[in-house]
Amino acid sequence: MIESTRFGVYGGCFVPETLMAALEELESGFRTIVPGKEFREEIDYYLHEFAGRRTPLTFCRNMSRDLGCRIYLKREDLLHSGAHKLNNALGQALLAKCMGKSRLIAETGAGQHGVATAIAGAALGMRVEVYMGEEDISRQALNVIRMKMLGATVVPVTSGSRTLKDAINEALRDWVANVRDTHYLIGSVVGPHPFPTMVRDFQTVIGKETRSQILAREGRLPDAIVACVGGGSNAIGMFTPFLSDSTALFGAEAGGEGLDGRHGATLCGGRPGVLHGTYSYLLQDAFGQILESHSVSAGLDYPGVGPEHSYLKDSMRVTYRPVTDREAIDSFLYLSKTEGIIPALESAHAVSLARNIAGEMEKDDILIINLSGRGDKDVAHVAAVTGVCV
Amino acid sequence: MTTRIGKAFARRTRPLLIACLVAGDPGYHDSLALLREIDTAGANIIELVMPFSDPVADGPVMQEAIRRALMSGMNTDALFSLIRDFREISETPILILTYANVVMQRGITAFYREAAQAGVDGVALADVPVEEADPFCRAACDAGIDPILFISQTTSEERLLRIVSRGGGFLYLVAALGVTGVRGEIDPATIECIGRVKKVSSFPLVPGFGIGSQEQVRAYSRTGVDGVIIGSAIVNEIHDQVGQPEKMRDAVGRKVRDLVASLG
Numbered sequence A: 001m002i003e004s005t006r007f008g009v010y011g012g013c014f015v016p017e018t019l020m021a022a023l024e025e026l027e028s029g030f031r032t033i034v035p036g037k038e039f040r041e042e043i044d045y046y047l048h049e050f051a052g053r054r055t056p057l058t059f060c061r062n063m064s065r066d067l068g069c070r071i072y073l074k075r076e077d078l079l080h081s082g083a084h085k086l087n088n089a090l091g092q093a094l095l096a097k098c099m100g101k102s103r104l105i106a107e108t109g110a111g112q113h114g115v116a117t118a119i120a121g122a123a124l125g126m127r128v129e130v131y132m133g134e135e136d137i138s139r140q141a142l143n144v145i146r147m148k149m150l151g152a153t154v155v156p157v158t159s160g161s162r163t164l165k166d167a168i169n170e171a172l173r174d175w176v177a178n179v180r181d182t183h184y185l186i187g188s189v190v191g192p193h194p195f196p197t198m199v200r201d202f203q204t205v206i207g208k209e210t211r212s213q214i215l216a217r218e219g220r221l222p223d224a225i226v227a228c229v230g231g232g233s234n235a236i237g238m239f240t241p242f243l244s245d246s247t248a249l250f251g252a253e254a255g256g257e258g259l260d261g262r263h264g265a266t267l268c269g270g271r272p273g274v275l276h277g278t279y280s281y282l283l284q285d286a287f288g289q290i291l292e293s294h295s296v297s298a299g300l301d302y303p304g305v306g307p308e309h310s311y312l313k314d315s316m317r318v319t320y321r322p323v324t325d326r327e328a329i330d331s332f333l334y335l336s337k338t339e340g341i342i343p344a345l346e347s348a349h350a351v352s353l354a355r356n357i358a359g360e361m362e363k364d365d366i367l368i369i370n371l372s373g374r375g376d377k378d379v380a381h382v383a384a385v386t387g388v389c390v
Numbered sequence B: 001m002t003t004r005i006g007k008a009f010a011r012r013t014r015p016l017l018i019a020c021l022v023a024g025d026p027g028y029h030d031s032l033a034l035l036r037e038i039d040t041a042g043a044n045i046i047e048l049v050m051p052f053s054d055p056v057a058d059g060p061v062m063q064e065a066i067r068r069a070l071m072s073g074m075n076t077d078a079l080f081s082l083i084r085d086f087r088e089i090s091e092t093p094i095l096i097l098t099y100a101n102v103v104m105q106r107g108i109t110a111f112y113r114e115a116a117q118a119g120v121d122g123v124a125l126a127d128v129p130v131e132e133a134d135p136f137c138r139a140a141c142d143a144g145i146d147p148i149l150f151i152s153q154t155t156s157e158e159r160l161l162r163i164v165s166r167g168g169g170f171l172y173l174v175a176a177l178g179v180t181g182v183r184g185e186i187d188p189a190t191i192e193c194i195g196r197v198k199k200v201s202s203f204p205l206v207p208g209f210g211i212g213s214q215e216q217v218r219a220y221s222r223t224g225v226d227g228v229i230i231g232s233a234i235v236n237e238i239h240d241q242v243g244q245p246e247k248m249r250d251a252v253g254r255k256v257r258d259l260v261a262s263l264g
């Protein structure tokens, strides 16, 4: 590897030897192809003409009045596919194509990344197989149907907790066996180097747009930004352009039943260790066996987190807090009723944390929430959990 | 200092058989009995897999065995205790195969020191390539344990030289692209890789992954390798006989004897 593989002590390349050549090839492609004029023009075309960038930064009149500060939503829910995942899927799929790969594999939890990869594969003419835990297949049925209609194959994963972690295990096993023609399109800033850096760079378009939009609108930077953190890609994509400013940054983790019960709050409740190729905070027992996570939201139901977030936590640049299942569902309904926007359950965690933070802010303070996705995929599940008849 | 593994290769008159079991599969006492069984059946070196919850380098047979072992309560304490129990009756070299996090959570230095005290000779980590190996190799050498590193057909020339210079014991050649599990044929790219390695290093070279039949073992012996590692083929015998300890031991013993016989 030529670039540094670490964020402070976190990150690295903990993979079987068989994968090292593929990671080196990928790093080299990322370094040489992605900055080139031809690639930039192609990806700009897909992001703007195809995916619908740039996404709005919406000033929320009702929420601002209700919470007592100036609230904006960055509308990744309006991106084609319904979530930020497509920024990364298009970037990696285009890179894989330039590198001569013909097959894409992906893992998915909420199904948003699977859908994004299926869309990118269809648009670029590449075969797509998506690994998805059986548990997630049943709670995100709508996205399973979308993937199939887009021409992707959905492979059910029956091992372990049958969620995102196990889907990543299976995708890694597939990649080890098929490295020559296959690209593993990881859906978040997790996994071995160069994935955490590469996925961050493809997602940073969120923060760059937000920065210029808020400066144009308010003439100054925001006082605080909130994003949800599963693997951490929407959060890192939003935070990166603000890291050297004084804007307070907050990450909402999956608090599940609360930190005393089952949860997915890796940074708030875990310790550093190695999973899926990277050294980062993890939910694990005393012997280093990985624990099953829990969250009402499939996209946050993961016992690991991107290594750069571990670094940002230790350096105290970003504050991470858990949001419980109940709080997330409450904010899912709150945003729907207050602003007429149904958020993804993942994003509802960010809305919930923002509502708490707003209490500590002044009337003219600016608070931006990264609304990473829309909630169509979750309405049936929330209806069932809350007893709403549909 | 030469470990028992180094001595075994130095003394060899034919390729060695490295037989693999998952520690605690299907339970602690069965596992100890199985260790004895493969030892008396003629295994030259024993590879003991310490289970990890997320074994990304392993195929279905090993995953299932790892699950059985974790369910039965296997952990790092029990692993060292199992090895100490085995050391009371045998001096056959043992290497542990596991994943980085199991070692890290014990504390890297502590893990190798405890392993050496229990009677371990080598440690291989399935998810630690040479880029990440330094802290592990250093602790291994301080404890008198061989840090065993992997190579594969996709390993570049430049990395091969680094791996040879850092590793100990033998070079573990991943003989099939993909996860553990028995395959029918020998990949021609693996044969080519054996030639490539033998040109630059006289270090013992041992293929593992995908080897299960007597024909494969015979074919590998002719390539000039210093041994073969048999994993899933042995563990599969356990899978078929869980709940019948005697049948299980017999089946495992028979498999190992057959394979030893085909090494010539």
Ligand SMILES: Cc1ncc(COP(=O)(O)O)c(C=O)c1O
Residues within 6 Å of the ligand: A083, A084, A109, A110, A111, A112, A113, A187, A188, A189, A228, A229, A230, A231, A232, A233, A234, A235, A298, A299, A300, A344, A346, A347, A372, A373, A374
């Ligand atoms: C809408 C949405 N937001 C957030 C996430 C969590 O991922 P990350 O933390 O990488 O942004 C997901 C994952 O599926 C998602 O679908």
